[in-house]
Amino acid sequence: MRGLGILLLLLPAIAESQERSPVIPGLEGNHGLDSYGQGWVLLEELRCAACHEGVKLMPYGPGKLAAPPGPDLTGLNGRMHRGYLTAFLLDPHGVQPGTRMPHLLEGPHAQQDASDLAIYLELTSGGTPGKTESDPELAASGERLFHEVGCVACHDPQVPAFDGGAVPKLDGSVSLAHVPAKYPLDGLAEFLFAPHVARPAGRMPDFGLNRSEASALAHYLLRDARAPFSSNWGIYPTEQVERGRKRFQELGCAACHANAEHIPPPPKRDASGWNGKGDLHEQGCLSPDAKGVPRFALSEAQRLMIGAAQNRSPGEVDPTAMAKAEVQATLVKLNCIACHTRDDFGGPGAERDPYFHTNQHDLGDHARMPPTMTLAGAKLQPEWLAQVLYDGRSVRNYMHTRMPRFGEENVQRLPTLFAMLDEVEAYPFKEPSQGDEDRAWRDGGRDLMGTTGLACVSCHDFNGKPSLTFRGVDLITTPERIQFDWFARFLIDPEAYRPGIVMPQSWPGGVAAHDGILEGHTETQIQALCRSAPDPKGLAREHNNLDVTDRVLTYRGRSRVAGFRGIAVGYPGGLNYAFDANHGTLAALWKGDFVSVNWQGQGAGDFNPRGRAIQLHRDVAFWRLPDDETPWPAMPVKTEEAPVDPDPTYGRRHGYRFLGYHLDGDDVPTLRYRSGDVLIEDRLEDFFTGSRESRGVPFMRRLTLTTESADRLHFRLFAGDSKRVDEKTIEGGGLRITLPDVPVLERPSEGGTEWILTFDLEPGTTEIVIGYELL
């Protein structure tokens, strides 16, 4: 038929494929199973129990062999072209080499059956086929994902692992040759985003791709699709649909496939008669010349192994051996062993090895290869292990390969089995006593981890703070993840638990190499490392500087120069000031870099000028001075002996209210506050932008005072060691201040002279400009 002809033209790779027998990727690796074990895996992976009652269970526990569900056909129309589906139904092993789908259609009506089934499924399954055109840019991003996140654990790589390398063609890879002909883009992206919706068996794992990643990967996988290749016409002759539905039922498709019409699985055929048949591998579906039964295109070896497994009497098997076998078979079925080792099996082969990447090469292979599953049940906290398996949780940010999810129901026995099988000798921990010993251990743990101790933080991050060299697992994750018996044993002999690890042995032969901490007592040191600890020495310092770039930066926080309601303002030209919003006072001025901010500890955000700040008095700046003799009101001072604010309404009592600030187009703030009924807008401008050199360039402070009625307001400009330079200028404290043309009261004050300006305000707005030059 026309669709198939086009398909075959489009897919020479499919047409030419010689590899037709079902591919179970885990059975192609270092699985460690004997032929019986392999046969049991095949019995399950080929879903024999979907059609047959009495298929013998693997030797792990009573009950029936589970048949993992086949692809859910709901939504099929959105993820598969009908032409492909027709061709696939006609010749599954030719169109999708290695598929587990049996060949069911034969005889003179095969083509009609395939067409009827495809139309029926297209109509009833739902979903909307989308476009197929691939975007090269997205495809490039998808190529990186494909070769990094773990796709190549089961599929053939498409590019060399390194420049000049070859692209390996690997046995046991799940072929993707059919993908361009099968999927529309959106359908493939949706499948990659949530593969277990369509394939609940979890053999195609869920890598937790977000929508963008799934889309990029789809664009990559369909980069060679010759679109449009959609034969989903939307025309569904009733007769054909009915025939398709009938064939779907007759063929027992629902044995493996959930479907939109909820057609139930057919009755199972009894397989108990298989037992004891020496030539079982020649019977029924297993026969190489099978007729009238589903044909799986099994290799001879597969037929033999299935037959042998079904015939074998497991005899008495002890629970531990059963658990071990179940773990091993599960890891093979899900192909966990493509990435992980456990005991003496598993791990990627030499060809796939170079596709495991890291951004921390100096941590060795452990930074790029997923960790071994040997003793996983003794190593990981049960809840963490479950979250790793179910949710793909991981702390190895440096490892490019992702821990995928296989579907909770498909792995839910593993935590129990691991816990049953895996144990390490209990470490002689003791309860810490409260008090000195407790604190000593805690400090000891910190010292051991630091660079003057065992230098753990040379290779490990700590609480989000980067290690100075390599960026190994963040150590604060340890209590959430690791069981301390394993951890203690691992610390003492890392090589025994993680062969090849670059972690040094710090207690060789059980003797502490560092005898200066916790008296060099091994058990105490180990115990200390199993406890909480503050930041060790040797971590990279957090970047605490606020840097001004091309816009003015305003930052609020407490500060020694401006009090708790401090406002720091930095200008691109390198001038900076701090305002005390509690008292309405320009508190400090400095040149150069802006501020550093402390983000450590319980408090947050206190700032410090990074240049030498000129500190001004922080008493209220505006007031109504009753006469020339009255002292300027000093801000309340708290002392250690008298720590309570002695004058909590000081600012308000003197008429001050802070109103806030607004930013102009360059983010220059105008501070707004009141003194009595006078609104004051306070804006400092630097006219020198574009250079960090600001020497000799003044701040121009523009005070705009607005009042509804005439008022007299005093402004203390400066107090301290100072002198008049000329009629318009005073100098003091490293500042040269240009006076506005208003009356100036110059009078002695503590430590020098204070300069008080008098503003006689008419109703309306008065503008005062004062220059501050930092000497």
Add this chain to the structure above:
Amino acid sequence: MSFSSLLLILAATPAAPPEDLGATWGTLLKERQHYKVVDIPMPPGEVVEAGAFCVMPDGRVAVGTRRGDIFFIDGIDDERPEPTYHRFATGLDEIFGLHISGGALHVTQSCELTRVSDSDGDGRADRYDVISDAWGYQHYHEYAFGSDFDPEGNQFVALGLSASYHSRALYRGWVMKVTPEGESIPWASGARSPGGIGFDEHGALFMIESQGPWNSSCSLKAVSKGAFLGHPISFNWYPFADIGDAPNVPESGTRILTERERVPELVPYAVVFPYVRMGRSITGFRVERTGGAFGPFAGQLFLGDFSLSVVMRATTEEVNGVWQGACYPFREGLATGILNVQFTPEGNLLTGGTNRGWPVRGTAPFALQRIDFTGVTPFEIERVTITPDGFRVRFTQPVDRESAGKIESYTLGTFTHIYHGAYGGPEVDQTKPEVTGVTVSEDGREAVISLKEFTRGHVYEFDLAPIRSADGGELVHRHAYYTVNEIPGR
């Protein structure tokens, strides 16, 4: 020995005392069947230590941070989020309140309540107008938490004590009412170290309090005008407040129940959270009003905990004019200390925080995570309310009538705390109430139990482990804790 006792969580500061944060609930694997946790990615290199959230009219979620930024996050509800962050404002001082009104954000920061707005429409804040700064701020520990608006547009700001023990600056340890016009009215005294303030499903104002002096464990406290919230150190500011004379100073070493007689202004703590079993440092909370999107807990308060990185539930009711209620475990295993929570536009619960400064359980120095209802209704104690004779226990699913109909299925214990000026305190005066009867409602959703007698002023601890759902399921969490301040009349 149990090595869980060694799960001492790493602290971020040398100043933190060494301490065991305590055992987990051990229910994470059951909880995740019903409520899954989704990480919200952050821009690389950006530090987003969330302290406050607000849903914007356009559906973005605003987050205010410890470092003084306000980000608008788009795409927070995506199944696998790829959110975009837009920095709306920066340079503020530790944000613990974010609420929108009239197109502007009302931002509660340590120094003030500020109206932050964008006057030129370029998407960046350019006006920072003070609404209120009528309190002293002279120690880093003097955090300020802002409530949502009441129907009149007022907000309430809860002010932590100085250095967590003293009241050295104006109104530290008080709750202030701030009117829409910016008038600041001292409203209630006696707070210690609030972690959040807001309204419950009934519109009543509550503040969450931390364990410490005069507070043997964390609690929800009802806040009303003139209330004394338990810690007398802030009485020194009554002369500054137009709210009458300071209450009598409570006597240390007593019980709240007895001190209520001597100190009429003392408002008993409405919902006491047994220390460690139910949090160590409870923080921001929100009422569930998702219309069922978040599961079966409509109207309940959801509260984060900073130390244990968990989220809990609470319900409140007014009995004889006094607020009381219950708290329940909800979800553990979050990545960092939770400072605040927020229901998202699609009805998920956003959580955020940091592990700065104190020992905190978790794997991340700071995080944003979303809790999504999976659609699988958990079998839980939905709500416990009081009756004249005992309690009405409502479940999220019909119960198995046999197990729920047995008196033995209801194990109750009670305790109270010493009301004293020392830091924290033990559970004392334990009793074992006798359950004399149980009636299961026709629909199987409620069990009404009667008690031989009540002990006022006690926390009633429920352990309902034997009760099964109609389809045989176990309770996700077997415990609930009801604080009996008052007993309703018949």
